[in-house]
Amino acid sequence: MSELVPGGNTPLPGGILTLRVPGPFDVSALITDDSGKVRGDGDFVFYNQPTAPGARLQGERLTIDPPRLRTGASRVTVVVSPADPTTPLGRLPAPTLHVTAPDGRALARFTPPRPQRETLLLLAELYRRGTGWKLRALGQGYADGLAGIARDFGVDVTDDHTTPGTTPRATPGALPGGARGATQSATSADAADPDGFLGLVNPARAAAGSPPVSLDARLSSAARAHASAMAARGILGSGTPDGISVYQRVIAAGYPYLTVGEHLVSGPRTPREFVEYCLSAEQSRHTLCDPVFSQAGLAYAADGRSGTLYWTALWARPYSPAALARTADEVIALTNAERTAARLPPLAGDLLLTTAAQAHSADMVARAFYSHTAPDGSRPWDRAAAAGSTRRTIGENIACGQRSPAEVVRGWMDSPGHRANILKPDFTHIGIGLAGGGAAGTYWTQLFGG
Secondary structure, three states, X not given: OEEEOOOOEEEEOOOOEEEEOOOXXXXXXXXXXXXXXXXXXXXXXXXXXXXXXXXXXXXXXXXXXXXXXXXXXXXXXXXEEEOOOOOOHHHOOOOOXXXXXXXXXXXXXXXXXXXXXXXXXXXXXXXXEOOEEEEEEEEEEEOOOHHHHHHHHOOOOOOOOOOOOOOXXXXXXXXXXXXXXXXXXXXXXXXXXXXXXXXXXXXXXXHOOOOOOEEEHHHHHXXXXXXXXXXXXXXXXXXXXXXXXXXXXXXXXXXXXXXXXXXXXXXXXXXXXXXXXXXXXXHXXXXXXXXXXXXXXXXXXXXXXXXXXXXXXXXXXXOOHHHHHHHHHHHHHHHHHHHHHOOOOOOEEOHHHHHHHHHHHHHHHHOOOOOOOOOXXXXXXXXXXXXXXXXXXXXXXXXXXXXXXXXXXXXXXXXXXXXXXXXXOOOOEEEEEEEEEEOOEEEEEEEEEO
């Protein structure tokens, strides 16, 4: 039996496979083709729609018969959520996936890092590889729950409204674990601007040649929580005595980000004074005018003892698979520019190395560590092998806190050990991973192979 780690995979035999997740969880499945998007309601398998061609859900057991899936299907993603939608996953034990062969043999088991603020978890996926099928461990959580599924899989979210005295109806496409009436964040959550913040910020961004930002209610909520925490203790900083960083507050507010920046300031008495302060120094002006950001949130709170105002402004670009891929490609392009300058051949992107690198970045965020060695003892070459890579030489660079590909590659090149990996002649391939939400913001991984 294979004990999988995030990003690890294992081949599957032919025949009907049984997947089981015991415990207080709802299990569901999304059936997709190579586009990664569902075609319609028939691609959902959950408690209100327990069957689809080649798939059947019975309680905690999901059976999959790959040859009988609908035409064009190449992937089945297993989703878990709390059976009680009012209970966050972080209050439950980590779900464990058990996969059984047609003859009853245990094939694989996967327990992801224990979720924290996530409300839905992509536990694993079955995917077609050539004429066979494989299982890949994922462990990817969504703090924004249904909105994250809608964004990544093209789910058409429908709000079930129950009139008093009527029986709730099953709505095709409504997923379990918070889907009942939980459509608030399925579209961008625009925030009001009572302080006239955008009227102060967007002209400055326009003068710098950057597009305007819009306010997002989730970012404003995270900013409000952080400003209040700073004011309560009279302490200015990205981390506060409650042990939560400003970046973790963004994720907790249900805003998965690709990149994030912040202004943490005390003293200004009005939004205008705050923006003027942010524009007064080169580094803080760069953050306010950075073209990479598309959304923002602002809040302030008063220290009850001194009356000093503590301000938090958050700037972000929301996560999407396409934006993640573009960012990874930019890291590769900048890395190859350094190799070209050193008269070395460029590195080719490698899907398996990318899978392992992305899993490590996500793992560092989920399990709150920063190291080449994971808490389970796995090292870069272990993770590459678990992802299916057979490359004989493996190297890894990691970083945290940088906000852009240019910043992270520049940091690596300024460090002798990281620079040596980037310019190592033996390496021929590369994978990039990045994940946001840890104590230090964004966590980056470069995984090299040769």
